[in-house]
Amino acid sequence: MPLNSKAVYAKADADYVPFASRRSTVHSTKGIVSCTQPLAAAAGHKILSQGGNAADAAVAVAAAINMAEPGSTGIGGDMFALFYNAQTKKVHALNGSGRYPGKATLEKVRKDLNLAPGAQGSVPMLSALAATVPGAAAGWVDTVEKFGSGKLSLEQILQPAIEMGEEGFVVSELSSSGWQEAEKHIREASPNFREMLKKDSTAKDGVRAPLPGDIMKNPTLAKTFRTLATEGKKGFYQGRIAEEIVKVAQSLGGYLDLEDLAHHAEVGTQEVDAISLKFTGQDIASKQTPGTDGGANQGVEVWEHPPNGQGIVALMALGIMEELERTGKIPKFSNAQHNSTAYLHALIESLRIAFADAAWWVTDPDVEKVPSQGLLDRGYLAERAKLFQTDNVADLLDHGSPAHNHCDTVYFAVTDREGNGISFINSNYAGFGTHIIPAGCGFTLQNRGANFSLQPGHPNALAPNKRPYHTIIPALITNVADGSLHSVYGVMGGFMQPQGHVQVLLNMLAFGYHPQAALDSPRICIKAPTSEDNDRTVCVEEGISDEAIEGLRRLGHRIEVLKGWERSFFGRGQVIRVHYDEDQQVYSAGSDPRGDGMAFPLL
DSSP states (O other): OOOOOOGGGOOTTOOSSSSOOOOOOEEESSOEEEESOHHHHHHHHHHHHTTOOHHHHHHHHHHHHHHHOTTTOOTTSEEEEEEEETTTTEEEEEEEOOOOOTTOOHHHHHHHTTOOTTOOOOOOTTSGGGOOOOOHHHHHHHHHHHHSOSSSOHHHHHHHHHHHHHHOEEOOHHHHHHHHHHHHHHHHHOTTGGGGSEEOTTSGGGEEOOOTTOEEOOHHHHHHHHHHHHHTHHHHHSHHHHHHHHHHHHHTTOOOOHHHHHHHHHHOOEEEOOEEEEEOGGGHHHHSOOOTTSOOOOOEEEEEOOTTBSHHHHHHHHHHHHHHHHTTSSOOOOGGGTTOHHHHHHHHHHHHHHHHHHHHHOSOTTTSOOOHHHHTOHHHHHHHHTTOOTTSOOSOOOOOOGGGGTOOOOEEEEEOTTSOEEEEEEEOSSTTTTOOOOTTTOOOOOOGGGGSBOSTTOTTBOOTTOOOOBOOOOEEEEETTTOOEEEEEEEOSTTHHHHHHHHHHHHHHTTOOOHHHHHHSOOEEESSOOSSOOOOEEEEEBTBOHHHHHHHHHTTOEEEEEOGGGGGGGOOEEEEEEEEETTEEEEEEEEOTTSSOEEEEOO
C-alpha cells in the first residue's frame, strides 16, 4: 500500500482564500450543470449525457449533493423547483415542502417548551419539535414524473449518488468545514450518529467528521436511495424508512407519525402557479441585446416560487426599487456606483420593507389566505416605497396590508440541449437540520418547523398539517418580448436568498457583469430581518469599499464586515444565462466562489 500522505491539505488551519483567484464564465451549446459540488455536477452531467433532460439531471444532482454536502441538503429536507419548458415557454412551479405533524397543536408545543401565556418564544432548531415531514423524496419522484424526459428510470438517475455512498467519495473543503463544525451536534442529536461520520479507529467512538481529501462512505443513505428508486414514494413514506423516522422523532419528543408520512405521499408535492414581476428598472432594456426575433428588448420577467416560500421578497424589493427610480428618489446608477453607499442604501431599505411584509404574510396558502398578487400590485408597492428615506434608515417597519389598499434556501441550476431549464433548491434548513438521524437511513431530519411563529393569531403560527414560512427559493428569468429563457439562477443561504437574487440580477442587468462576475461580486445581507424587531444590522462582505461602509454608517445602518470563512454567510449562488448566436442557443454559467462547486458544460 502506498504511503498515507496528507500533503494536499497539509495546513490544518487553511485560509478561506489564501490569494486572489478568479474563475471564467463557462459556456456550452448543449447544456450545463452548475452547483456547489463538482461530484454532483458530474452526476448531473452523466444523466444529460445519457439522454436525460434538465429535470432528470436536477434530481441526480440533488441526490449527489446529499452525499457530498449533507450539511446543506438532504432527502430528509424539502425542495422547491421552477421548470422552464422550452416547447411551451411556460414556467412550472413545484412545491415539495413538508407539513407539521397532524397531531401537534400550537398549545401542545408551547406547553412542551414551557412558554408562559403571552411569551413569544420559538421552536428550538435542534429539537425534534422542529422536524416537519421530509418533502424532498416525493419532490424528486414528482420532478422526474412531471418534467423528466421519460428516457431514464429513477434508478438510473439516482445511480451516481448510490455509487458515491457505496464506493466512497472524496470530501471537499467547505463541506468538510461544515461537517467538523456540526460533529458535536451530530453526536448529541441521536444514537445513530455513527452513520454520518467517518470511521477512524483512533477517534472517539471510532468515528469523526471527515477532513478535506478524506474518502467518505454512506452505505445506509445509498440503501435509502435504492429503496426510493425501486419502490417510489411508498418506499420512503411507508415501511422501514418511515418507521425509523417516526421512531427516532417520537423518542426525542417530536410528534411525527406514520399518518403524517402517508399523507404526504398522497398529497405532498403540489404543482402551483409561479409568481412574477416584469422589470425594466435601471434602464436594463436599452442595455440588453434585441430579442431572439430581432425585435426590441422589453425588459425581463423575474419568476419566483409563491409562498410558503419567500421568493416574493425579491420581487417586492425589485418593484420598490423601480418605483423609487420612477419617482426620482434614486438615480439610474452608473457602473461606477456599483456597491456605492447610495446604491446599497436603496437596496437595503427596499429589502427591509419587503421583509417586513413577508414576515407577516408568507405562510402556507392552503391554510391561510396569502395575498401574493396584492403584495406585487404596483399601487401597493408605490405606497410601501414611500417609507424610503434617502438620507436615513427608515424607522421601525411594520407589515402593510394589500387588502387595506384596495388591491389584493442547496441551490443548483441545469439546462439541456432542448432548451429546458430547471431552477432547483433542496434544503435541511439550518446546516444538518435537527441533526437527528433515523436508524439505518443515513440522513438527518430537517428543522424547518423552527420557522413557525408561536404567536397565536399570526398567519404563520404553528398548526397541524401546516407548512411553515420557507427560506428556500428558486428563480428564473424570461424575456418579456417573446417568453424565451433568459437565465436560471438562485442564491442559497436562509434569509440571504432573496437578497442574493436581487443583487445578482442587478449585477448582471444593471451593471453588465457576466454570470461569474455577478456571483463573484461582494454582497450585503440584512441580518435576521423580521417585522417584530428593529434590527438595522447589515453584514457586508470584505471587498466592499471602506468609503461605502462609512457612508452606510452615517445613514444609520449598523455594519458588520465579514471576512474569510465568515463569507459563507452571503450564500452560494449559481447562474446559467442564455443567448443566441448563429441561430444556436448558448448557455453561459457561473458558480459561486463561496462554495466548493463549479459549472460543468455538456460537450
